[in-house]
Amino acid sequence: MLISGIKSKPVYSPLEADTRGRYHLMLAIGGAATALERVLGQLSAADPDALTRSRVLFAPDRGKAAAGSATATPATAAAVGFFAAWPQLDVRLYPDIPALLAALRVLLDESLMGTRLYVAAPESFIGRAVQLALEFNMNQDEIRAEALGSLARRVHCIHCRTTTEDVRTNIVECGGCGRWLLVRDHYSRRLAAYMGVMVDAESPGERPAVQEIFP
Amino acid sequence: MSQAQTLAVEVIAIEQVTPLIKHFTLSAVDGAELPAFSGGSHIIVVLRGATRIYRNPYSLLSSPHSLGSYEIGVRRMEESRGGSHFLHDQVTVGSRLEIAHPVNLFPLAKTARKQVLIAGGIGITPFLAQLEDLHDGTAPYELHYSVRSPEHAAFLPRLREREGDRVRLYFDSESQAIDFDGLLANQPLGTHVYVCGPAGLINRVMTTAQRLGWPDSHLHSEQFTAPPTGDAFEVVLARAKLTVQVAPDRSLLESIEAAGVEVPYLCRGGVCGFCQTRVLEVDGELLHNDHFLSDAEKTKGKSIMPCVSRARCKNLVLDL
Numbered sequence: 001m002l003i004s005g006i007k008s009k010p011v012y013s014p015l016e017a018d019t020r021g022r023y024h025l026m027l028a029i030g031g032a033a034t035a036l037e038r039v040l041g042q043l044s045a046a047d048p049d050a051l052t053r054s055r056v057l058f059a060p061d062r063g064k065a066a067a068g069s070a071t072a073t074p075a076t077a078a079a080v081g082f083f084a085a086w087p088q089l090d091v092r093l094y095p096d097i098p099a100l101l102a103a104l105r106v107l108l109d110e111s112l113m114g115t116r117l118y119v120a121a122p123e124s125f126i127g128r129a130v131q132l133a134l135e136f137n138m139n140q141d142e143i144r145a146e147a148l149g150s151l152a153r154r155v156h157c158i159h160c161r162t163t164t165e166d167v168r169t170n171i172v173e174c175g176g177c178g179r180w181l182l183v184r185d186h187y188s189r190r191l192a193a194y195m196g197v198m199v200d201a202e203s204p205g206e207r208p209a210v211q212e213i214f215p
Numbered sequence: 216m217s218q219a220q221t222l223a224v225e226v227i228a229i230e231q232v233t234p235l236i237k238h239f240t241l242s243a244v245d246g247a248e249l250p251a252f253s254g255g256s257h258i259i260v261v262l263r264g265a266t267r268i269y270r271n272p273y274s275l276l277s278s279p280h281s282l283g284s285y286e287i288g289v290r291r292m293e294e295s296r297g298g299s300h301f302l303h304d305q306v307t308v309g310s311r312l313e314i315a316h317p318v319n320l321f322p323l324a325k326t327a328r329k330q331v332l333i334a335g336g337i338g339i340t341p342f343l344a345q346l347e348d349l350h351d352g353t354a355p356y357e358l359h360y361s362v363r364s365p366e367h368a369a370f371l372p373r374l375r376e377r378e379g380d381r382v383r384l385y386f387d388s389e390s391q392a393i394d395f396d397g398l399l400a401n402q403p404l405g406t407h408v409y410v411c412g413p414a415g416l417i418n419r420v421m422t423t424a425q426r427l428g429w430p431d432s433h434l435h436s437e438q439f440t441a442p443p444t445g446d447a448f449e450v451v452l453a454r455a456k457l458t459v460q461v462a463p464d465r466s467l468l469e470s471i472e473a474a475g476v477e478v479p480y481l482c483r484g485g486v487c488g489f490c491q492t493r494v495l496e497v498d499g500e501l502l503h504n505d506h507f508l509s510d511a512e513k514t515k516g517k518s519i520m521p522c523v524s525r526a527r528c529k530n531l532v533l534d535l
Contacts, residue, residue: 020425021428022428023428111404112401113402113404113406113427113428113429114427114428115428137326137407138405140432141431141432
């Protein structure tokens with residue numbers, strides 16, 4: 001039922017450094033942080049000073065850290081250990097994804113042309129980060145992303161325009177209007193969401209079985 | 216684009232704005248509004264000389280909001296093949312000309328957070344129309360205008376009056392030069408740069424921006440190349456089964472058209488890529504003068520842009 005071959009579905013590839021960039025802004029979520037290893041290696045090989053113009057924003061994948069301590073989760077502790085190999089790098093830790101995105105907005109507003117954005121994260125976070133970068137008119141040749149971890153989707157109801165988070169199943173009950181939505185591959189970068197279309201509009205109540213397809 | 220799609224216009228005003236630049240105002244012969252366009256567009260002006268037809272691209276400099284007339288600025292080229300000399304010397308108020316519909320190969324990026332325009336000399340013309348669009352927008356913008364000397368700075372009163380401090384002037388005569396590094400190193404994310412003028416200026420802007428990490432999608436340039444003159448050569452049009460002589464002062468495209476074969480085109484200046492033609496055989500060197508084909512494509516020699524490029528060979532066969 002899922003229509004494949006839809007062109008708007010984002011395609012990700014393993015992260016590579018863009019050594020033509022002058023400033024490098026990297027976002028890492030949870031265990032996906034290790035995908036930055038190649039980028040950091042390539043940048044420092046191309047220019048020993050490149051890492052002094054680089055910055056990493058990190059947040060753990062899920063759950064909030066204990067109050068007052070950004071390093072309380074095991075994922076954060078692991079990331080601190082991982083980034084310790086690049087002492088010149090400015091690494092900033094955030095307790096959760098909303099805090100990281102709020103900091104990203106401030107940083108993008110201060111950033112200069114010549115900045116490249118790298119995202120190592122589950123797909124739903126990549127979408128949120130790219131959506132924010134688009135607000136600052138960053139184009140596709142300034143953004144690189146590698147999707148790692150959960151395939152859970154943000155689903156935008158085309159009927160009531162509510163976005164339902166963390167959808168792992170082929171059909172989902174809309175958090176806004178309660179319609180059962182078929183989760184499509186049709187993606188909007190502006191909304192950072194896949195489109196959900198009422199699945200039983202033509203034959204009310206006739207729905208396929210709910211299956212987890214985005215683990 | 217075929218000749219059938221041209222518009223008949225009449226020259227209603229001519230002003231000598233600098234020692235080398237004339238400002239022409241054109242309106243439709245039938246008095247109707249001219250087609251709408253966006254800032255950065257150009258038209259092809261068809262000039263019927265005594266012995267030949269010129270088709271030259273000129274940027275529209277009038278406001279996109281006022282379609283009662285079009286305005287163009289024409290610099291008298293030192294090594295003109297005749298087009299700019301024809302406009303300067305033979306065209307008078309009341310002359311009738313044909314023009315092609317406007318085409319925009321140099322549009323503004325609508326989602327830019329800031330716009331930086333860099334003009335060299337006659338390269339100011341597309342920006343005059345774009346400024347009309349920018350004036351109404353919300354994104355900040357600035358114009359850097361580099362020109363030989365104050366007397367050569369076309370449209371200066373108009374720029375100063377409308378844009379004030381947003382225009383910065385650089386006169387070669389006073390040894391003022393654009394600080395390209397300073398200008399490009401500290402622009403906020405989402406800035407777009409546009410440059411129009413001599414090849415040297417465009418190259419300086421592009422190489423400086425690239426060195427400072429600017430991605431291609433934020434860099435825009437336009438430079439119409441007048442078809443260079445060169446040695447005569449012969450071309451075979453395979454499908455038309457014609458052999459055409461290309462004279463030293465005619466372009467390949469003009470020569471093909473004179474033989475009665477139509478080639479699609481938009482800019483006639485090596486920019487748009489519309490006239491790209493497949494090369495079937497060549498036993499010598501293709502002299503690529505366009506800004507459209509990549510270096511790799513030029514080396515490969517499978518395509519040529521007949522509007523500005525030539526060949527040095529005994530046998531050239533094109534898929535026309």
